[in-house]
Amino acid sequence: VSKASSLPAGAAKKSRGNPNSPTSKRTASISSARGSKPTNPVAVGAKAKEAGRRRGKRLRNVFERGDFVTHERFGLGRYLGIEVEETPSTKLESVVVAYRDGELSIPVTELESLSHYDIRKGEQRSGQVQLDMMSSHREQDERKQHRALSRARRTARAAIKSHIVNMYGLYASRRSYRRPVHAGDEELENKFCELFPYELTDDQRSAIEDILSDMGQSKSPMDRLVCGDVGFGKTEVAMRAVFRALCSGKQVGILAPTTILAHQHFATVSARLSEFPQFKVGRLSRFVRTAEQEETLAALESGDIQVLVGTHSMLGSRVVFKDLGLLVIDEEHRFGVNQKEKLRMQHTCVDALMLSATPIPRTLHISLSGMRDVSVIRTPPKARKPVVTQVVPSGKGPLREAIERELDRDGQLFYVVPRISMMEAAYQMLIGMFPKLRVVMAHAEMRDLEERVSQFANREADVLLCTSIVENGIDLPFVNTMVIESATLFGLSQLHQLRGRVGRGVDQAYAYLMYDEQLHGTKATGFHKIGILEELNDLGSGFAIANKDMEIRGVGNVLGVEQSGRLGGLSVQESADILCEELELARLGVTDDLPPALPVVSTSQILLPLQAMIPVNYAGGSIQRKMMVYAAFASASTLKEVARARKLTENRFGPMPSEVHQYVKMMELKVMCKLLGINRVYLEREHVVLEWSVDESQMRAFVALLDERDASRRFLHISSDERVQIRGLALSKPDVVLAKLCKWLHVFYLAALELKRAREHR
Numbered sequence: 001v002s003k004a005s006s007l008p009a010g011a012a013k014k015s016r017g018n019p020n021s022p023t024s025k026r027t028a029s030i031s032s033a034r035g036s037k038p039t040n041p042v043a044v045g046a047k048a049k050e051a052g053r054r055r056g057k058r059l060r061n062v063f064e065r066g067d068f069v070t071h072e073r074f075g076l077g078r079y080l081g082i083e084v085e086e087t088p089s090t091k092l093e094s095v096v097v098a099y100r101d102g103e104l105s106i107p108v109t110e111l112e113s114l115s116h117y118d119i120r121k122g123e124q125r126s127g128q129v130q131l132d133m134m135s136s137h138r139e140q141d142e143r144k145q146h147r148a149l150s151r152a153r154r155t156a157r158a159a160i161k162s163h164i165v166n167m168y169g170l171y172a173s174r175r176s177y178r179r180p181v182h183a184g185d186e187e188l189e190n191k192f193c194e195l196f197p198y199e200l201t202d203d204q205r206s207a208i209e210d211i212l213s214d215m216g217q218s219k220s221p222m223d224r225l226v227c228g229d230v231g232f233g234k235t236e237v238a239m240r241a242v243f244r245a246l247c248s249g250k251q252v253g254i255l256a257p258t259t260i261l262a263h264q265h266f267a268t269v270s271a272r273l274s275e276f277p278q279f280k281v282g283r284l285s286r287f288v289r290t291a292e293q294e295e296t297l298a299a300l301e302s303g304d305i306q307v308l309v310g311t312h313s314m315l316g317s318r319v320v321f322k323d324l325g326l327l328v329i330d331e332e333h334r335f336g337v338n339q340k341e342k343l344r345m346q347h348t349c350v351d352a353l354m355l356s357a358t359p360i361p362r363t364l365h366i367s368l369s370g371m372r373d374v375s376v377i378r379t380p381p382k383a384r385k386p387v388v389t390q391v392v393p394s395g396k397g398p399l400r401e402a403i404e405r406e407l408d409r410d411g412q413l414f415y416v417v418p419r420i421s422m423m424e425a426a427y428q429m430l431i432g433m434f435p436k437l438r439v440v441m442a443h444a445e446m447r448d449l450e451e452r453v454s455q456f457a458n459r460e461a462d463v464l465l466c467t468s469i470v471e472n473g474i475d476l477p478f479v480n481t482m483v484i485e486s487a488t489l490f491g492l493s494q495l496h497q498l499r500g501r502v503g504r505g506v507d508q509a510y511a512y513l514m515y516d517e518q519l520h521g522t523k524a525t526g527f528h529k530i531g532i533l534e535e536l537n538d539l540g541s542g543f544a545i546a547n548k549d550m551e552i553r554g555v556g557n558v559l560g561v562e563q564s565g566r567l568g569g570l571s572v573q574e575s576a577d578i579l580c581e582e583l584e585l586a587r588l589g590v591t592d593d594l595p596p597a598l599p600v601v602s603t604s605q606i607l608l609p610l611q612a613m614i615p616v617n618y619a620g621g622s623i624q625r626k627m628m629v630y631a632a633f634a635s636a637s638t639l640k641e642v643a644r645a646r647k648l649t650e651n652r653f654g655p656m657p658s659e660v661h662q663y664v665k666m667m668e669l670k671v672m673c674k675l676l677g678i679n680r681v682y683l684e685r686e687h688v689v690l691e692w693s694v695d696e697s698q699m700r701a702f703v704a705l706l707d708e709r710d711a712s713r714r715f716l717h718i719s720s721d722e723r724v725q726i727r728g729l730a731l732s733k734p735d736v737v738l739a740k741l742c743k744w745l746h747v748f749y750l751a752a753l754e755l756k757r758a759r760e761h762r
Helices: 046-054 108-113 121-126 142-176 186-194 202-217 234-247 259-272 290-302 337-346 362-368 396-408 420-433 449-457 492-499 527-535 542-553 572-587 623-634 639-653 658-676 696-703 709-714 734-761
Strands: 068-071 075-086 091-099 102-107 114-116 223-228 251-255 281-284 307-310 324-329 351-356 373-377 388-393 412-416 439-442 463-466 479-484 510-515 605-607 678-684 687-692 715-718 723-726
Touching (some): 075 102, 108 605, 223 234, 234 251, 281 290, 388 396, 420 463, 439 449, 449 463, 479 492, 492 510, 623 639, 696 734, 709 715
Parallel strands (some): 223 351, 223 373, 388 510, 479 510
Antiparallel strands (some): 678 687
């Protein structure tokens, strides 16, 4: 095996060529951006694109010269063109991608590893797109990396299983409890609904129906999560549940993570219940005087207070309800796992309603539905306008413009800083620019915080200079501009929550994300995060932002106490896939009698010395048509799709010559390898090696299916290296090697499909 065979998915320009032949020579020029304009650019014409749309799915692996593309492993690069690598025994084509430290040749059989990169607004404005470096991804030998990932998958799956057992025990015990249904009072509830001054959205109605059904029909305690973007009406949904519990003679506890949010909820609940004097509302927080707290606790225990709104103070042992029926936890993701479980253990027969503005992925919604019911609010209220978000460098120019615009329309502003120590400098700057500007400062360490916020809410100030305490609980329709200083120091979801504090009225709202211009472009600033906010500023974009945030930070230990991080170093998607599968199996009661799942790989590399390509003359002399054919095969994920692409190709261009036939067979082998979880296929002396982290028992079961007795003796499972060796096969001619691999792995492929169906059926 040549030295080049140990390189990953492609090879740098200086070692470009067939991985099994170091003496390759270049026989076709690259359609590149470096020289004069080529006569045959690799482009997709309007007619070809329209044809792809008519087939129902646009081919994503067709690129134009100069396009920015993303490789699954090597990251962002620029597409240069296509070239032919030819040796006496090998003839393959590769696409060439430029990186900061060189060029990468990627075999056309791995074209699916490339995808288009959409340039963000911030990059368009700066006129610069920074390419990634290949060398940063080559620190680890590919075989070692494959073994490390295999171990990480097994460890993550085992850890998830152990957590699921404990979690399902908790939820199963809650499901076994019984409590009387909440009968409610139809007349009172109708009057309560009529007092709501706005029209409910369809998603709000659906969530309310789900909740009232849980409370009024099921005898098991409700455990429901209401998930919706900032300002989409989760509070009113919760109020319907609160009123149903009150009409059933029960008490209600509303738990909020911050004092400001608790104050907001106290004001909202008091206003909504003002027409029903029989229901009294109390509150607990550090802003409440000690004497008032003692009165509230006594009234709560005697039943004179029906609704208690509070912060973490409600977790104390002194808080005793006479007859608690419903517990509402707002911004539930802000509470630790242990805190939430403590509440559930204290009130096992009480209905629990969680509210969250940080959505979890839709795929997890489906799997988690067996343990916790989920209602999602995706529809914004009518007349709500998206917040115009601008990423601007720090400076007095953009700030002066933002303040003047808001003051001209008699509005107010939030000015948010990431640290308390930065507030004084910000205050002096604001007063220096506008001497008559009324500025109120507020942060969590102030004893008179509530009075300061109330002063701003009563329009006695123009600007509230604050920290992120306004992230939750501030709902002021006259505040329609927010300036966030050093926005790169905030988290992505946190910035989205802050932005949601403006635009609550009918006026157009603005959010200015300011960054240090001297640090622009460095990874330390997190500039890419605020670029995402500027790009995703539509109503309801919280779901997309949450997924971006998950990509940046990882899914974390969803079932444990960690709030972020990757499971054993796995990718976000793979972690979520394992979690979803194990959750679904546990929900269905499937135990260890199910065969173990096959390994998961993102792609399979076929490194065989073959004459496999699509000559340009076969595709009618058009590079464009040839790339369309390559893209059609690259998008195939099953053998049926490969056969369909082959049929379409033959119908259009006629019978396939031998090199095209070899290419199609390689793509068939690639599809089978990917389903089986085979990472690479390559030659090693006289053997063919399958880089395959399959269990030995599974491998034996597959081999036992082969009819040829001689074939079954060839397979050797090397568990220490997590690979399978097919002994002596490389002594045959390359086309014979390909034919036998396709024949044997097709048997394994059919068995793997049956295994997959069995797991899905169970």
